[in-house]
Amino acid sequence: MKKYLFIILSIVAITVQAQTSSPTVISTAGSSTKTTAVTLSYTVGELMVTTLKQDSIRLTQGSNQPTKVSVVGIENIEPNRFSVQAYPNPTSELLNISITKKNENDTFDYSVIDIYGKSLKLLITTMPDKTQINTAALPSGEYIVRVVNKSTQKASSIKILIVH
Numbered sequence: 001m002k003k004y005l006f007i008i009l010s011i012v013a014i015t016v017q018a019q020t021s022s023p024t025v026i027s028t029a030g031s032s033t034k035t036t037a038v039t040l041s042y043t044v045g046e047l048m049v050t051t052l053k054q055d056s057i058r059l060t061q062g063s064n065q066p067t068k069v070s071v072v073g074i075e076n077i078e079p080n081r082f083s084v085q086a087y088p089n090p091t092s093e094l095l096n097i098s099i100t101k102k103n104e105n106d107t108f109d110y111s112v113i114d115i116y117g118k119s120l121k122l123l124i125t126t127m128p129d130k131t132q133i134n135t136a137a138l139p140s141g142e143y144i145v146r147v148v149n150k151s152t153q154k155a156s157s158i159k160i161l162i163v164h
Contacts, residue, residue: 081102081103082101082102082106082156084097084098084147085100085158086160089160089161090163093134093135093136094135094136095145096130097110097147098130108147108148109148110124110131110133110146111148112133112135112146113143113145115141115143120143122137140162140163142160142161143160143161143162144159144160145157145159145160
């Protein structure tokens with residue numbers, strides 16, 4: 001009986017030792033940098049990393065991202081050179097739009113957009129210091145006023161509330 005128990009335990013021990021696992025880490029970023037005195041590697045997103053040292057041998061568990069990273073589809077976005085104010089907000093009949101930080105020669109397109117994304121046709125009156133939009137015909141609700149600089153095609157939007 002002891003002989004059979006020993007054989008069964010030996011087979012189980014051999015089977016357990018033969019199993020290996022390879023951990024996988026899904027991380028968002030990482031890098032490795034090496035100088036003459038220091039090597040620094042990191043991965044963002046790992047919860048725990050173990051490092052084992054013995055004499056000149058160092059074993060670090062974990063995963064590092066490759067050192068070559070390609071970024072695709074990112075462009076530098078310049079801020080608008082103008083800002084838009086809408087008053088009174090909420091409004092019922094006339095909405096005043098004033099633009100600051102603009103050049104003298106700048107001209108602008110104005111549009112009012114409903115919550116479904118439809119651009120609405122409204123009476124828009126442009127004066128030297130402000131623009132007025134007649135909102136009396138619109139039902140109560142939230143709208144977006146979009147102002148586009150015709151020369152630079154830069155746009156700015158502001159949310160307005162119409163209450164009757």
